Amino acid sequence: MIRVSQLRKTFGATVAVDGISFEVAEGEVVGFLGPNGAGKSTTMRMLTTYLDPDAGEIEIAGVDVLERPIEARRRLGYLPESAPLYEELGVLETLRYAGRIRGLGGARLRDRVDAMVDACGLEKVVAKDVGELSKGYRQRVGLAQTLIHDPDFLILDEPTTGLDPNQIREIRALVRRIGETKTILLSTHILPEVQATCSRCLIIHDGKLVADDDPNRLVDATASATGQRFRLVIRGTTAAAARPALKRVPGVSDVEADDLPDGAVAAAVTGAGDALGEELFRRAVKEDWVLAELRPERASLEDVFRRLTHGDEEGDR
Ligand SMILES: Nc1ncnc2c1ncn2[C@@H]1O[C@H](COP(=O)(O)OP(=O)(O)OP(=O)(O)O)[C@@H](O)[C@H]1O
Ligand SMILES: [Mg+2]
Secondary structure, three states, rough: OEEEEEEEEOOEEEEEEEEEEEEEEEOOEEEEEEEOOHHHHHHHHOOOOOOOOEEEEEEEEEEEOOHHHHHHHHHHEEEEOOOOOOOOOOHHHHHHHHHOOOOOHHHHHHHHHHHHHHHHHOHHHHOHHHHHHOOOHHHHHHHHHOOOOOOEEEEEEEEOOOOHHHHHHHHHHHHHHHOOOEEEEEOOOOOOHHHHHEEEEEEEOOOOEEEOOOOHHHHHHHHHHHHHEEEEEEEEHHHHHHHHHHOOOOOOOOOEEEEEEOOOOEEEEEEEOOOHHHHHHHHHHHOOEEEEEEEEEOOOOHHHHHHHHOOOOOOOO
16 A cells, blocks of 8 residues: 655745645556646655655655665656657567566567557557657557556656546546556546545645545535526526525525526526525416526535635635
8 A cells, every 4th residue: 555644845935745644555546636736746766766855755666765665666656747759769679678677588578569559459550650659559558558567556747637538538548457466546637537446535735635535425415515506497587586586495595597598598596505405496387487407416526625725726825
C-alpha cells in the first residue's frame, strides 16, 4: 500500500503541499483531484522520489521512500504531467530504452516490450517514430514506458490531458484494465473520469486534503448538504407568477424561473425533503399548471468539487 503522512513542501513563500496524509490500499484506483496549483503534481513528484519533501513520511509497499528511494522506484511507475519522450526515437526503441534504464535486458526485455505493445495497443505504430504519433498514441507510449518494469504501483499525472474524447475513452479503458492488477493514483481534471474509473477520490485544495471518500458517497453527501434540485417545464403560467408560487412549496430554498420562447416556463428548484418532487407536483395541480416536465437532477462530482474548492479553478496563490 501507499502511506503518506503529514507531507509538506514549500517553494519559497509558497506552501505547495501543506501537511497531507492519506493511504492507498493494494488494488485500489484512486483519483486525485484539485484546482490548478492545488499541489497534485508536487505531491506526486514527492511520492515518486523526484522531489524531496520538507517534512512528512512516504511509504510504498513497506519501503520508506525517503530512506530507500531506489528500492521504492523499482516498485513504482510514474507518468509525469508531460511525459518525456524523444521525438526521433522509434516506438520500439523508446520502450527498449525505458526497459534498459530499468535494468531489463535480453529475453526479459524483449518479452516486456512485446507485452507493452500488446497491453497499450501499440501494434499499429511500432514502425513509427515518436515524433510522428498523435497525442493519444504518445500518451499510450508514455504509459507503456511507465509500465515496462511491471511495477505494482502507478502514479499517473493527468494521463488524459489534451486528448480528444475518443482518445480519452481509450486511455480511460486502458487505465481501468491496468487497474485490475495494479494500484493506481491518478490525477485528472475530468471529473466524470473519476466516477467511471476510481473507487475512491482525494480532493486537494491549497495544499490541504479536503475530501477522501468513495466518489458516489461524496456526491450523496453534497446532495444532502446542498439540497435536491428539480428541473421543471410548466405551461399555463409565467415565470413572474411561478416564482413566488414555487417558493411557497414546503422545503423549497431556491427557485430560478425563466420564460421560454414557446410560452412555457423553465424552472430549477432546490430544496430539502424526500417529498419535494411530490410537493412540486401538488403545487402544479393546485395552480392549474400543466407540468410538461418534472425531473430530479442528480448532484455530480462537479458539485462536490465546486463546494470543496470554492469554485476557483485558478489556484489563488
Ligand atoms: N518547482 C517549483 N518552484 C516553485 N513553485 C512551484 C514549483 N512547483 C510547483 N510550484 C507551486 O506549487 C503549487 C502547487 O503546484 P502543483 O504543480 O503541485 O499543482 P497541481 O495541483 O499539479 O496543479 P495543475 O492542476 O495546474 O497541474 C503552485 O502554487 C505552484 O506554482
Ligand atoms: Mg499538476
